[in-house]
Amino acid sequence: ITRAGATSADAIRTLFSTAMSEMYRTEVPAYQTLVELVEEVNAAVLAADPVERHRLEAAGGLARITEERHGAIRLGTANELSTMRRLFAVMGMYPVGYYDLSEAGVPVHSTAFRPVDGEALSRNPFRVFTSLLRLDLIADADLRREAEQVLAGRNIFTPGCLALIEKAETEGGLDEEDADRFVAEALETFRWHSRANVPLDLYNRLHDAHRLIADVVSFKGPHINHLTPRTLDIDAVQRMMPEKGIAPKAVVEGPPTRRCPILLRQTSFKALSEPVDFRDGDGGGWRSGVHTARFGEIEQRGIALTPKGRALYDTLLQDSRRLVAPAADGSNAGQYMAALREVFAPFPDSWDEIRRDGLGYFTYSLTEAGRSNPPAPGTDLETSIGRGLVRFDPVVYEDFLPVSAAGIFQSNLGDDAQQDFTASPNQQRFEADLGAPVLNPFDLYAEIERTSIAACVAAK
Numbered sequence: 314i315t316r317a318g319a320t321s322a323d324a325i326r327t328l329f330s331t332a333m334s335e336m337y338r339t340e341v342p343a344y345q346t347l348v349e350l351v352e353e354v355n356a357a358v359l360a361a362d363p364v365e366r367h368r369l370e371a372a373g374g375l376a377r378i379t380e381e382r383h384g385a386i387r388l389g390t391a392n393e394l395s396t397m398r399r400l401f402a403v404m405g406m407y408p409v410g411y412y413d414l415s416e417a418g419v420p421v422h423s424t425a426f427r428p429v430d431g432e433a434l435s436r437n438p439f440r441v442f443t444s445l446l447r448l449d450l451i452a453d454a455d456l457r458r459e460a461e462q463v464l465a466g467r468n469i470f471t472p473g474c475l476a477l478i479e480k481a482e483t484e485g486g487l488d489e490e491d492a493d494r495f496v497a498e499a500l501e502t503f504r505w506h507s508r509a510n511v512p513l514d515l516y517n518r519l520h521d522a523h524r525l526i527a528d529v530v531s532f533k534g535p536h537i538n539h540l541t542p543r544t545l546d547i548d549a550v551q552r553m554m555p556e557k558g559i560a561p562k563a564v565v566e567g568p569p570t571r572r573c574p575i576l577l578r579q580t581s582f583k584a585l586s587e588p589v590d591f592r593d594g595d596g597g598g599w600r601s602g603v604h605t606a607r608f609g610e611i612e613q614r615g616i617a618l619t620p621k622g623r624a625l626y627d628t629l630l631q632d633s634r635r636l637v638a639p640a641a642d643g644s645n646a647g648q649y650m651a652a653l654r655e656v657f658a659p660f661p662d663s664w665d666e667i668r669r670d671g672l673g674y675f676t677y678s679l680t681e682a683g684r685s686n687p688p689a690p691g692t693d694l695e696t697s698i699g700r701g702l703v704r705f706d707p708v709v710y711e712d713f714l715p716v717s718a719a720g721i722f723q724s725n726l727g728d729d730a731q732q733d734f735t736a737s738p739n740q741q742r743f744e745a746d747l748g749a750p751v752l753n754p755f756d757l758y759a760e761i762e763r764t765s766i767a768a769c770v771a772a773k
């Protein structure tokens with residue numbers, strides 16, 4: 314339901330991701346360095362591989378290859394989460410998936426706000442991994458109450474932003490001028506604040522309970538904590554980070570390097586210690602300290618797996634981590650990557666096999682021959698493929714991976730921050746706080762596949 318004259322949600326999302334990118338590069342110079350490295354590596358890959366260059370060009374232009382594909386924030390209250398849902402909806406981003414990070418020692422649960430239909434994804438897939446702090450996992454009841462009080466007293470959205478969210482909801486969109494204002498107002502929520510919202514003493518107690526609690530509770534807003542451009546060779550960027558003076562996390566998360574990439578591989582540089590001013594008692598003065606939260610990440614995506622493919626991935630990942638658990642200091646990174654490669658050998662590495670075994674999602678389309686000589690109605694899909702009338706292409710994975718996300722969290726919480734919580738997923742509670750159910754990613758991929766098949770069969 315888009316009003317005439319309205320700026321499309323996709324266009325607002327692009328305005329937003331571009332503005333976020335500019336803001337973050339200025340705020341975090343090491344991130345700018347990472348982006349330059351990614352540009353360098355991507356250019357080298359494309360120069361060495363004209364076929365890939367051609368394919369990417371055909372798939373929507375090379376200019377945007379290095380653009381940011383996601384970012385992340387951490388919220389403190391149900392009200393913040395549900396308002397954030399409405400904010401992202403203005404940009405055509407909806408909550409997909411539920412991630413329980415308690416299992417990995419991080420007291421949050423999360424979803425990803427992202428575009429859902431194929432066309433919106435191809436215009437701009439920008440997503441925001443959004444976590445909600447779980448104070449219920451904090452043992453110290455007094456500290457929990459103090460944290461709740463601080464959170465209850467803050468308002469992370471500007472009045473202008475709230476008004477424009479409402480306007481977009483009631484009028485079914487925003488015109489160009491309002492869209493620009495909306496992006497500028499929304500940006501305020503994601504900005505860094507070098508002045509903390511709490512005294513140093515409270516910060517320290519929150520930090521001792523868990524660094525993440527301090528990160529969420531101590532500031533005026535949920536600063537964007539990283540952005541993530543796309544790289545065409547994640548292993549090369551990982552290798553080259555130290556040459557550029559940035560410290561990579563120990564290992565690349567996700568599946569090993571493969572001919573046919575599956576799911577998502579990601580790595581980051583370690584979060585930076587940044588100067589912060591804390592309130593000095595009640596006197597109105599300030600005391601200087603530091604806070605470590607912000608980093609830069611890169612990602613490389615592959616095919617979306619079916620539940621069967623995903624189960625195989627999860628099993629192999631678990632097997633490989635039982636063999637070699639990656640050490641935070643990177644001392645066994647080589648052994649870890651070798652074990653990963655070896656354990657993943659049984660996962661088929663050709664598109665034909667992945668499809669035949671029902672491990673991944675594909676889109677189907679008529680070939681040149683298929684368009685000039687469409688398959689007769691009722692022709693079996695496999696027969697049409699065999700005759701060269703229909704082709705298939707992998708559907709890109711658009712979501713996140715809990716074990717990988719935990720690895721990204723951990724490497725940015727300091728190597729000594731390992732902490733245990735009892736695994737306690739609570740999707741119902743999350744959805745109640747969100748004010749809506751999260752969408753099931755498998756349903757979305759299956760729908761994209763189904764629609765493409767229907768279009769092939771219906772073509773005359």
Ligand code: OOG
Nearest residue numbers: 385442713717718721722
């Ligand atoms: C989010 C970490 C997870 C990813 O790409 O898996 C994440 C955070 O640190 O807030 O962004």
Ligand code: NI
Nearest residue numbers: 385442541610
């Ligand atoms: Ni990330």
